[in-house]
Amino acid sequence: QVQLVESGGGLVQAGGSLRLSCAASGRTFSTYAMAWFRQAPGKEREFVGTISRSVGSTSYADSVKGRFTISRDNAKNTVYLQMNSLKPEDTAVYYCAASRSIVVRTTPEWYDYWGQGTQVTVSS
Numbered sequence: 001q002v003q004l005v006e007s008g009g010g011l012v013q014a015g016g017s018l019r020l021s022c023a024a025s026g027r028t029f030s031t032y033a034m035a036w037f038r039q040a041p042g043k044e045r046e047f048v049g050t051i052s053r054s055v056g057s058t059s060y061a062d063s064v065k066g067r068f069t070i071s072r073d074n075a076k077n078t079v080y081l082q083m084n085s086l087k088p089e090d091t092a093v094y095y096c097a098a099s100r101s102i103v104v105r106t107t108p109e110w111y112d113y114w115g116q117g118t119q120v121t122v123s124s
Contacts (some may be wrong), residue, residue, distance in 0.1 A: 001025075001026065001113075003025040004024050005022065006021065006115040006118040009118030009120045010121070011123065012121070014122055017082070017083060018086065019080060019081065020081040020096075020118060021079075022034070022078065024077045024079070025077070029098075030074040031053055031100070032053060033050060033101055034050065034097070034098055035047070035049065035097045035098075036048040036050075036081045036094060036096055037095045037108060038094045045095070045108050048094070049081070050104055050105065067084050067086075068082065068083050068084070069081075079096055083120070086120075088122045088123065090120060092119075094120050095115055097111035098111060
């Protein structure tokens with residue numbers, strides 16, 4: 001069982017930056033691939049990016065590539081999402097998720113554990 005708790009959301013102006021954190025419980029954090037998803041009102045949950053279990057390879061949605069960076073610190077059981085050059089269309093609830101899959105997965109059904117989400121609002 002893995003429990004995930006996100007933090008770091010808030011209100012920021014367009015062009016600004018935020019860093020989200022996701023703290024995981026348990027001793028097996030390093031065995032999970034981690035991902036960030038987001039969901040805006042009235043829309044489906046959308047893949048943002050993922051980071052692999054060990055070597056830390058990353059993959060991003062085209063909409064955030066070059067602006068967002070995922071990293072992880074296995075010693076701290078934490079995954080981060082650095083968001084730069086934020087746009088109003090980035091406004092959403094952001095969720096971190098954990099997957100046992102060793103293959104990069106970009107759809108929610110592959111993820112076993114989810115956090116409660118943190119709100120990010122970007123004003124124009």
